[in-house]
Amino acid sequence: MKILFVHQNFPGQFPHLAPALAARGHQVLALTDEKNGRPSPVPTVRYKTPDAAQVDGWGRSYAGHAERGYLAARGARALRDRHGFVPDLIIGHTGWGETLFLREIWPDAKLLVYAELLYRTRGHDVGFDPELQTDSDEARMLAVARSAHLIQGIVQADAAISPTRYQAGSFPPELRGKITVIHDGIDTGRVCPDPHASLTLPGGQVLRAGDEVLSYVSRSLEPYRGFHILMRALPEVLAARPQAQIVIVGAEGVSYGTPPKEGGTWKARMMAELGGRLDPSRVHFLGRVAYDDYLSLIRLARVHCYLTYPFVLSWSLTETMAAGGYVVASDTEPVRELIRDGENGRLVPFFDVPALSAALIRGLAGDPEAGRLRAAARQVILDGYDLDRHSLPRQIAWVESHASMG
Template sequence: MKILFIHQNFPGQFPHLAPALAARGHEVIGMTDEKNTRAAPVRVVRYKAPDPVPENIGLGRTYAEMTARGYLAARGARALRDRHGFVPDLIVGHPGWGETLFLREIWPKARLLVYAELLYRTHGHDVGFDDEFSPAVDETRFSTIARSAHLIQTLVQADAAISPTQYQAGSFPPELRDKITVIHDGIDTQRVKPDAQAALTLDDGRVLRAGDEVVSFVNRSLEPYRGFPTFMRALPRVLAERPGAHVLMIGGDGVSYGTKPKDAESWKAKMLAEVGDRLDMSRVHFLGRVPYDRYLSVIQLARVHAYLTYPFVLSWSLTEAMSAGKLILASDTEPVRELIRDGENGRLIPFFDVDAWSEGLIRALAGDPDAERLGAAARQTILDGYDLHRHALPRQIELVERVGAGAPRP
């Protein structure tokens, strides 16, 4: 087949799938934003990046942004068709930025498989979950509906969709849910594995090693959606009672989800203003965004990995920490409960219970007698159902080839 992947940050969710399909003899091309600098595993073509959409157009702004990008992606697709004669049998894309909206008009006979990451909801997900930082006023719900329009439109157009977890697939209404096959992105368990020799050199020259009292906390951005305020509020007691403990935090100072704080330049600045005077900052390390190998060392050397999330998209960092055999302390929220079973392969703690987080982290750092058992069970969970090469990738390939051939989904 001829297969086109489209993602503004290609390879995005497809770093393994795209080259695996090429290795099977399919002609695979990626299409991406001209400003994307990520290395690509297959040949890439680029479309013109859209100009910013004015902020004064109200609730329609998101749809305007998505259609603007979708239009430029369609122009790029038309050039690929008219100048180079490329006509895909299958288009695989992430609809989150509108890139797939108009592609059926360029290639009406192509099949369309989309990545159904999450459908925003006015109830039951992030909206209204956190009264302190994201209260559910009417305008928030209006905005949520407006931000969902392009996602629903794309899934209506699609022949099939893929979603990484049952929770995320279940965010879509029953009318569309039947199009979705649940297959996780997959974890490379041979690369992400326990390492008793893992170590990290800090900027001041100190070296932290596996076995040290280290807490890891990883997110794309340090923000409420991923429990950053709760985690920070738990730390003063943890550091006071564990004087040898260190905290390694990976994440940017910007916002990936939600909004910026109104009274500080970042959530990091806001929380340091609140609790910083009660922290030994020589043992709290904000590493920012780091290369993958450095991130992996942080995960592997930590004695305990803390993961919190609103009811929202599940992070890869949780599944990779599980694959590394870590003792996981995670928020007792719906997406997490799909992977973590309290007392079996990790520990669940109420999202907002600061005292419970402090106590859980102190117990883990002091030497939880069940840590080895829970960590081994966490890794086994990934091996049994989320392993990239044994489970995820073979199922993804089967789905792509069946959808591309017009066959029923497996």
């Protein structure tokens, strides 16, 4: 088959699937944003980066995504008209509107999409955090407006894939029937326990497996990933565990939410709120780090803290579990799909700062159940999320099944 992947940040969610399909003899090509600097495992072509949408009001989200969709379609048209490329299958992510108009370029191609999440007005992230969000009519209407291109994308598709049951369940029943749940997959051969793991901090201090280390990892340090809750828990943790070192990984901007209303970053806001109650020699902000350093951190940490609104599940959770991590996590719906309290990790209510402090202290002090919980966490990944044994074979079968549909 001729297969075209479409993703503005390719390979995105497809770093294993695209080359695996190429290895099976399919002709695989990727269409991506011209500014995407990530290395690609397959040949790529690029479309023009859209300018910022000059639209105000409730339609601005759709306008921006439609503009990107048009530019992706224009790149697709050049592939068709100048190079004669006609794919049998198109596999794209609906999140940025890139698939919206591809049916007009290649009406006979099968369209498969990655359905990551549908914004919902109730029961998910909207209004979840009353301290920082308003559960208003306007907030709910904004969620509806932001969902338009996502709904259109899946309606147009022949089939969709979603990484977790929670994320698939964010779509309404009339669309849910199109979605197959297959996780992206974890390379458990690479992401595995290492009793000799170590990490050198910027100041030269070396942390090693067995040290009293608490890790926290997020793409950005923001409330969607519970950064404000973690920070409020730390003074008690530091007081109770005088040898503990806290290592926080993540950029200071935002990836999903909004900056503080007063401006600045959430890190700055939380540091100001805590008023010097954190010892800077024991709380280390590393920003974003190289993948190997991140792996070393989650392997050596005595406790890993993962907090999230009801939202997309982070790879950092599944990878920490694969590395045999002792996880203290928020008792929110996406997390409960993988973590069972007392069986393979510890769950605490998202907003209960004292409970989080107590759970982190318990883990740092040396929870007698830690060995069992770590082994059980890794086993969950081995049994259902392993890349080579489960995810990739199922993804390949899913893709190729649509070729046999004719």
